[in-house]
Amino acid sequence: MSLTDHGRVRKQQFHDRLGILHHRNLHRKLKERFPAAFNTRWTRRHWLHASLFATLGALLATIVPGFSAQLEPERQANAMLPLVLPPLTVRSTGETAGYWEVVQIERGQTLGSVFGQVGVPASTMHRILDNPANRDALTRLRPGAEIAFQRDADGELRGFRFDRSPTQRVELRLQGESIHEKVLERATTTRLAVTSAEIDHSLYAAGRKAGLSPAAIAVMTDEIFKYDIDFKDVQPGDRFSAVVEETWREGERIGTGRILAATFSTNGKSYTGFRFERNGKAEYFTADGRPLKKSFIRMPIPYARLSSNFGARRHPVLGKMRMHKGVDYAAGTGTPIMAAGDARVQFVGTQRGYGNVVILDHGRGHTTLYAHMSRFGKVRKGQQVGQGTVIGYVGATGLATGPHLHYEFRVNGVHRNPLSVTMPPPEPLKGGDLAAFRAATAPTLARMESMEKLMFAHADTAKAKKKDKRG
Known part of the structure; x- marks a missing residue:
């Protein structure tokens, strides 16, 4: 073996030893970081637990909607869609289970048009109006008032509700041809x-x-x-x-x-x-x-025209100079005449040239007279009347050339000018x-x-x- 080959072998042995030391060090660190169950040989019990957890994870991903989608690396963008909800109705339970449909009366709307709008026949409306108390309240409904129709699960009318007065609510239960009424007091x-x-x-x-x-x-x-x-x-x-x-x-x-x-x-x-x-x-x-x-009002007919004053004048019918002991107010036939003050009715009837006349006694010596009436009000002799009470209506009975009121004011039997006399406080x-x-x-x-x-x-x-x- 040459010197060069011997160097290569020594170098390879050195790297092999470094690799063994590296693997030993990595194994020691893993043992320190992970539980003992992962650092030892798994037993049958370890494998049983792992299988159970894997099965539960798969079931969870399948059952819970959207769970599996959350595991995907890419997320879909959210989209907002408008949702039209049905009208809110109040469901009730019991014998007349169903819901109330509330309708608000609009200006110019009639009761018949409301019943037609909700699909209730006119015959049912007339059955409800047969009760005079219901008819009086329902025919005077004002804009903004509310009425309600109760329907069952099939949409059939089973009840009707309205306010008879500010303190009374009426509920009607419809059963065949009969109507049962329940009045609820509202505090x-x-x-x-x-x-x-x-x-x-x-x-x-x-x-x-x-x-x-x-x-x-x-x-x-x-x-x-x-x-x-x-x-x-x-x-x-x-x-x-x-x-x-x-x-x-x-x-x-x-x-x-x-x-x-x-x-x-x-x-x-x-x-x-x-x-x-x-x-x-x-x-x-x-x-x-x-x-x-005030004790007296100056004019028993509001906004009337003064046609003849107090004092001497030529009588329009007799043609002679006579003392006019009152004042005349020209007004159309049937114009209401009011009592000038609180009084007791002294006379109701006919007196010669006065025609139909009423005389009132106001006490403390003060009396007033109203003549030429076309007809009397709802007054009778001896009755107490308040100031402003309608005691009769303008006419032309007696000596009169046209419809007007002849009005006199007397103090202890003496005629005074109603326009200038000092009224008692x-x-x-x-x-x-x-x-x-x-x-x-x-x-x-x-x-x-x-x-x-x-x-x-x-x-x-x-x-x-x-x-x-x-x-």
């Missing part, structure tokens, strides 16, 4: 609310925007402030506030009730009225306890009534004043700045 609560507004264009629009009902607006104009404010002269910038009762049911406001207090500012003046019951009768008073309602609150009034109205007044300060402080500041700039 309501009353809350006090303060609302304020400034008029932009009209009082009605401002009131509705502030949350007042048409009836509440009418109370302000026709009852509380009718004697002090001419609402035809209301201007933009005028203001009002009101403390009202609100009716709530199941977290929803369903209407407004009585006005407990109101204030109205117009032409630089403010008028305030508070509701208080005296002798069982509700009235509106000023802050110091004086009634806002109404009785103010006194004693215990006055004390109770002040105790009841103090919190209401405080609420209203705080609301006005909050609502109108910014507007007042802006107006003051504008005035300073002009000055």
